[in-house]
Amino acid sequence: MRAWLEENGGAAAARLLSVYETAGVERRASVVPIEEVFAPRDFERQNDRYIDIARAAGAETARRALERAELRPADVDLVVSVSCTGFMIPAVDAYVADALGMGPRLARLPITESGCAGGVLALARAGDYL
Known part of the structure; x- marks a missing residue:
């Protein structure tokens, strides 16, 4: 940098x-x-890149976190995802849940358009869920 x-x-x-x-x-x-x-680029190209990366990186990161915690995907009750980088519907958490086979009873909370405060907001909402 x-x-x-x-x-x-x-x-x-x-x-x-x-x-x-x-x-x-x-x-x-x-x-x-x-x-x-x-690098300057148009929104559509940037967003397409975001979608590709978010889906792959999200699933891999979640898979590693589950392994480290010695949990199965079915053990997860709530997935909170946060991004202000790009937009996708359904949000990245839906793709992660599907890729890991988390099941139909999973609660999802995608948080977007909160900027840098999104991480704190996600932690607060996850805490409310506990």
């Missing part, structure tokens, strides 16, 4: 680097290269 910002950040590069380096974030991850994150 540092190298990309230094090369492409323009006048804001120093400020962006300061935020990046002092945010206290130990590890960042992205499913696409940094060049793609900031």
Whole structure:
């Protein structure tokens, strides 16, 4: 990220680097290269890319989480998904539930259009469910 910002950040590069380096974030991850994150593209192309990645990454991430927790897909009562990156109907949680065979009694709560607060909102609603 540092190298990309230094090369492409323009006048804001120093400020962006300061935020990046002092945010206290130990590890960042992205499913696409940094060049793609900031590349200009039309909404339809970006959203199609989001759908492809969200479905695959969502299912794989859920599968790994279940394995680590030593749970079966049928043990899950609620799936909360959060995104402000793209739009899809049904939401990504429906595809994840189907891919893992979570069953028809699963409750789903897709949260969209909440921006960065979506993660906190998801944790709060999941907590309400417990």
